[in-house]
Amino acid sequence: MPKPSTHAHPSPTHKHDIRVAIYLRVSLDPELDGLTIDRHREACLQIAQQRKWTVVETYVDQSISATDKSKVRPSYDRMVQDYASGAFEAIICWDLDRLTRQPRQLEDWIEAAEERGLLLVTANGEADLSTDGGRMYARIKAAVARAEVERKGARQSAGQAQRAAQGRAPKGMRPLGYTTSGSVIAHEAAAVKAIYEAFARGCSIRSIAAALSGEQDDSTPAGVPALPRHDRTVALERNERRVTENRSLPPQKQKRIRDVPADRAWPPSTVLGILRNPRYAGYSTYTPKDLPASHDGGSKRRSWRASILMDDAGSPVLGQWEALIAEGPWWDVQNKLDDPERITNRVGTDRKHLGAGLYRCGHINPNTQEECGLPVRTHSGRYRCAGHIVRSLIPVDRFVVHAIMHKLSMREFSDILAQEETPRLQAISATIDQHRGRLARAQHDYDSELIEARDLKRIRTREENAIAALAAERSQLQARNSVGSVLNAPDPSQAFAGADLATRRQVIDWLTTVTLLPYPRGRKAFDESTVRLDWRSV
Incomplete structure (x- = not known):
């Protein structure tokens, strides 16, 4: 003072x-x-x-x-x-x-x-x-x-820890898709699954929030339903409960019916919270108030890891509720969110154009005769590779889309996708779980002062590298799920035309490599020979 x-x-x-x-x-x-x-x-x-x-x-x-x-x-x-x-x-x-x-x-x-x-x-x-x-x-x-106050806080913390250790749903505001008791709300659970699927196939968090808000454009993720904002839904539910409770109470004890917030647009931060929530993978969560800031490397972006409750053996405690997202896909989403390139907000999943970061630069170095091969960026309606090429994106995209649709109309792809390596996917998930178990045990041993910090760091580096390699392989295999929604459709060509931006990008990436070549000076008409499509062998 x-x-x-x-x-x-x-x-x-x-x-x-x-x-x-x-x-x-x-x-x-x-x-x-x-x-x-x-x-x-x-x-x-x-x-x-x-x-x-x-x-x-x-x-x-x-x-x-x-x-x-x-x-x-x-x-x-x-x-x-x-x-x-x-x-x-x-x-x-x-x-x-x-x-x-x-x-x-x-x-x-x-x-x-x-x-x-x-x-x-x-x-x-x-x-x-x-x-x-x-x-x-x-x-x-x-x-x-x-x-x-301290005694009250200790009692509350002990109660929360006990609920978490028993795998019971925590008290407080219910998450999207669950009641306060942990029961599944079907239409909200479907929305949660759609959010994870959209992000996994490359849709941005911002575009997912826009879809939940009812906005529609070329980048709107398919399958993500429009919903009232969750805080509005919860407020309406609370008032409905109070109306029912007040019927049996005298006037002086009746609870006030609060104002309900307007149904505004969903913020991207809410979508990020849904993608980060371990409860959707079935994990019980609890974060002690005295958790050291350095417990998780000091990164606020990854603090959710510390909230997953571990048992004495170092394994995650599973909740008594139904998981909406399988553990493997949930961890893949976490790894994608943790990608350092995405965190910079310079590159990542927030794509607005078909070829951004997907098409390649075909400029030839006159000294080495090697092709550049770097992904192109977008700026002012053009695809660019600094110092190499500048191409108008509309005619290029029109040509690529037409070529893909023609390819899809020419043959049957379901036989290829039928060869999906399901056993390999299962083996990858099992192996990743083994590596995560070793990580958890190492952390438990460190917390119990059985190993030194350098040993924990060595084990973490080894296991996280192994997990990253396996997760990358699994992501490539799982990407075919989105591609399959197009290739297995009765009319793959039309399914591609109607798919969201992220799915179309995945189909293109699966079918071909698009390389943009320098455009001849002075030529106005679009030259198809300046866009090279190297089709995969299928």
Whole structure:
């Protein structure tokens, strides 16, 4: 708290000249109806009237805890500044722990009482901070309140940990696709699966959020349904429950029906949270409050790893709910999200054009006679490879799409996809699970101080490299699932034409390599010979 000079604002000469501030706070006001605040305000105003003090300001912090020192209390902070500037000489609050639960903050007010004669009055009696007895009372009360908060937090944490260890659904806001008890909500579960499938085949998080919001364009992922925002759905469900509960309650005990948020667009951050949630893979989760920041390499992007609860053997604890996403595909999504190139936001899954990062540059180095081969980028309606080629993307894409559709109309591909290596996929998943088990055991041994940090690092490097190689192979095999939705269709050509951008890109990548050659100067008509299609042998 600011320390103003002790002589800048002299104390009043008469007790009736006291200017007083009222501070009101409740830690939790689930109804947000202000009734608790109003009761406290009335009691504090009555004290001010009895003492004939002048109320100059009322400061209110609603549904804000004073226990967590990291929590911002705007009105409290404003009151501190106003007192430092001499706006009042006394404070009235409902109880001392309404003002603060932080011993450090209490000491600031004690110092203010000693140096400037601050008067502090509570509805349950005057806390005279100018006397040693009053200060002792305040400190004891603050210590007791702090201890009770810590005991309550410990009980809650123990209960949460116990639920997680038993694989029971955690309390709190339900995730999309599940009820609060862990039962599956069919239409929401279908949306969750569609979100994972769209991201796995290359759709961006932003485009998935747009699809959930009902937006439609060429990049909209196929299969992702439009849904009301989840916070709106949960708010409507809560109000429906309260209407039912209120029917059996007297008027004075009925719960308030809250306002429902407008059905706005889905934010990409919500989609990312769905993709990151281990519960969808069936993992039980619990994150201790005292988890060291360095437990997961200090990366906030990967903090979800630490929330997967492990048993004594170092294996993930499975929940008592139905997993919506198989473990293998879920981990593939995590690896894709963790890709350093994607994290830079310079490259990755957010593609708006058919050939961005897919078509190759065919410029020939005159000295080495080697082809560039780098993926092209898009800029201002053109495909570019710096210093090599600049091509208008519309005629190039039109030519490529026409060639792919013609290819798809010429032959049957289902026999090729029938050779899908299902046994290999199963073997890869089993092997990856073995490597993850070794990682978990190594972490468990490190936490139990059985191995050193260098041993953990060595094991992590070895196992994560093996997992990455297997995951890349599995991703290539699983990519055929999206390709198969086109190639196995009754009319593959039309299925390709109607597919979303990510699926069309995967079909192109599976069928051919597209190379853009430098365009002859001065030629206006599109020259098909400047786009080379190297078809795969199928």
